[in-house]
Amino acid sequence: MADIVAENPSMAQTAGAARVPVVLQLVARLDNSLASRVAIDTAIAVKNGGGMALVASSGGPYTHELERAGIRHIVLPLGNDEDFTKWSSVRRLRKLLRTENVSIVHTRTLPATLAARRAAGKATRVVSSYFEPVEPLSYFKRRKLKQLTRVDQVISPSPITTAYLRTEFKMDPARIAQIPPGVNVTRFAPMAVRAERIIKLAQQWRVPDDRRIVLVPTPLEVNRGHRVVIEAISKIEHNDIYCLIVGARPDTQARREELEKLIAKKNLGGFVYIVDHCTDMDAAYMLADAVVVADRVPRAFSRVVVEAQAMGRPVIASSAGGIAEPLITGETGWVVPVGDADALAKALRMVLGLDTEQRTQLAEAAISHARAHYALGTVGEETLAVYNALLETQWAEAPT
Numbered sequence: 001m002a003d004i005v006a007e008n009p010s011m012a013q014t015a016g017a018a019r020v021p022v023v024l025q026l027v028a029r030l031d032n033s034l035a036s037r038v039a040i041d042t043a044i045a046v047k048n049g050g051g052m053a054l055v056a057s058s059g060g061p062y063t064h065e066l067e068r069a070g071i072r073h074i075v076l077p078l079g080n081d082e083d084f085t086k087w088s089s090v091r092r093l094r095k096l097l098r099t100e101n102v103s104i105v106h107t108r109t110l111p112a113t114l115a116a117r118r119a120a121g122k123a124t125r126v127v128s129s130y131f132e133p134v135e136p137l138s139y140f141k142r143r144k145l146k147q148l149t150r151v152d153q154v155i156s157p158s159p160i161t162t163a164y165l166r167t168e169f170k171m172d173p174a175r176i177a178q179i180p181p182g183v184n185v186t187r188f189a190p191m192a193v194r195a196e197r198i199i200k201l202a203q204q205w206r207v208p209d210d211r212r213i214v215l216v217p218t219p220l221e222v223n224r225g226h227r228v229v230i231e232a233i234s235k236i237e238h239n240d241i242y243c244l245i246v247g248a249r250p251d252t253q254a255r256r257e258e259l260e261k262l263i264a265k266k267n268l269g270g271f272v273y274i275v276d277h278c279t280d281m282d283a284a285y286m287l288a289d290a291v292v293v294a295d296r297v298p299r300a301f302s303r304v305v306v307e308a309q310a311m312g313r314p315v316i317a318s319s320a321g322g323i324a325e326p327l328i329t330g331e332t333g334w335v336v337p338v339g340d341a342d343a344l345a346k347a348l349r350m351v352l353g354l355d356t357e358q359r360t361q362l363a364e365a366a367i368s369h370a371r372a373h374y375a376l377g378t379v380g381e382e383t384l385a386v387y388n389a390l391l392e393t394q395w396a397e398a399p400t
Contacts, residue, residue, distance in 0.1 A: 021103040021391050022052045024096070026112050028078045030060035032277070034131060034303055035108040037062075038181045042106060043071050045380030046387070054100060056093070058083070084111035094119035104387050113148050125390045126151040133298045134164040134321045142168065152390055155179050155383070157301035158322030177386045180326070181303055182379030185371050188282050188310035190363075197283040205275050207287060211242035212352050215288035215313075217281060217304050218295065220245070220252035220274070225294025225318060226259055231341035234266040236349055243272040246284060285311035290351045293317045293324075296338050302326070309333070310370035312363030314354065316347045326374065332366035 023046045025039035039055060040062060046053040053071045057063075058079040066073045076092060083089055097105065097119055105120060107113040108129045116126045128151045137145065148154070149169050156162040156178045165171045186192065207213065214233070218224045226245055233243050248256050256274055263272045278284050285291065291308040298321025305326045308315045315333035317324035327333035334351065336343040354362065372378075 020050070020052055021046075021387065022054065022101055023387060024054045024056060024100070024102045024105045026078075026093075026105055026107045026116060027055065027057045028080055028083070028109070028112070030055070030057050030062040030066070030073075032062070034181060034301070035129075036060065037303070038108065038129065039106070040065050041182055041184075041376055042380070042383055044069050045376070045383060047071055048380070049384045051103075051384075051387075054102070056096065078112075081109060081111040084109075084115040090115050090118045094121075097121070097124050103391060107151075110145065110148050113151060117147075117151065125153070127153045127155060127386065127390070129155040129157065130161055130165060131157065131300050134161055134300055135298045137168060145169075149175075153177060153386055155386065157181055158325045160322040160325060161300045177382070179379060179382045179386070180306075180374055181301060182376040183303065183306045183310050183370060183374045185310050185375045188285070188307050188370075189367070190286065190312055193283050193286050197280060198286045201278075201280060201283045202287060205244060205273065205287075207242055207244070211240055212289040213287050214241060214243040214348065214352075215284060215291045215308075216243065216245045216294070217247060217278070217284065217291065217308075218245075218293060219247040219249065219277075220255040220259065222255065223296040225296050225339070227262060228294050228296075228339055228341050228344060229292055230259065230262050230266060230268065230272055232344035232348060233268060233272055235341060235345040238268070238271050241271055241352070243268075244284075244287075245272065245274045246276075246278050246281075248274055248276045281307065282311065285313050288313050290348060291315045292344070292348075294336075294344065295320050295323055297321070299323055305333070306370055306374045309366035310374070312367045314351045314359070314362055314366075316344065316351060326370075328365065328369055332362060332369055 025043050027036050027039040030036050043053040043055050055066055056074040056076045058077060059075055063073055077083055093115055102124050104125045104127060105116045106127045107116050108131055113128045120126050128148050130148055132145060146169050149171055154176050156165055156176050157180050162176055162178045165176055216229050285308055291313045293302050293304050295318050300322050302323040305315055305317055309332050315327060317335055318338045319335050320338045324335040329335055334347045336347050
């Protein structure tokens with residue numbers, strides 16, 4: 001987050017210096033989810049841009065990041081999506097918007113958007129980010145998700161999502177702003193990771209010195225493609241491979257046991273290892289010779305794909321939704337069909353066979369690409385531009 005430093009005086013001066021916009025990020029919980037991470041990053045961008053940033057949530061382990069940044073956190077009982085739809089939550093949110101003179105409320109889930117729309121008056125604009133899977137919808141689901149688009153502005157994280165919003169929901173292109181989630185390229189940078197951190201993690205995960213590391217940094221959820229990865233590893237010469245599946249949590253114990261049975265069935269014990277959720281992912285990427293994102297669900301965006309590029313690591317990503325869109329195919333990573341273990345095995349052979357010069361060239365291209373298009377400073381400025389445009393309209397409509 002240290003790379004958000006750009007000043008944006010217009011946030012405070014659009015309609016006179018006395019008007020300082022108040023922007024509320026609304027999220028269920030401050031954890032490691034994409035919605036939470038982007039809410040924190042955006043709040044910091046607002047503060048650095050001259051506005052007043054607020055974040056409302058039920059709390060969570062990442063609350064300290066707001067405190068460190070000097071951003072006020074407001075506790076609301078929004079621990080899950082159902083909490084947003086309760087009348088008591090809507091009433092409390094309405095009071096918050098009024099007492100804090102909130103200019104813009106930014107949401108990232110359907111329940112949060114519905115709550116914000118019900119609570120917002122004429123003085124507050126509503127912005128939503130569309131992070132739902134980009135997949136064909138039934139009539140009823142389309143009708144339900146269309147509520148996400150009935151706001152003042154929708155932020156799309158990827159080109160495929162933008163096209164999806166226009167075709168699936170017939171959205172006016174003028175109401176769509178395409179802005180990807182950003183990555184802290186000051187933190188996710190090879191030179192920023194001390195050797196002792198990498199050594200500590202390697203020892204913790206019992207990584208052998210003579211293996212090539214395949215890193216799969218996705219939660220142990222169904223449709224994340226872990227079975228496809230295990231199948232692909234079984235199809236290649238794997239005696240010098242150590243595959244780390246990172247992301248086990250207490251609530252995914254059943255899934256972990258299921259995958260461990262598959263690992264044993266494929267005789268991959270000692271070659272594929274499942275580890276718990278990691279809080280030092282920048283060091284984890286430094287261990288990797290290849291990073292795999294094999295999701296089967298067509299997600300709108302993958303933050304892992306961008307982080308791995310920022311660390312100069314080769315990425316193999318599935319073609320589901322917008323997951324692979326941050327890649328420069330053939331230069332910073334490779335795309336494989338969803339659920340195709342043979343194609344993934346072929347891509348792994350190629351990536352793990354890159355020589356030193358090829359890896360250096362790929363790393364340089366990947367780092368440059370991530371910094372140019374996904375740095376928090378760049379993304380923050382683009383988001384502030386969306387807010388500014390809404391504020392200019394809002395203040396132009398206000399009585400003088």
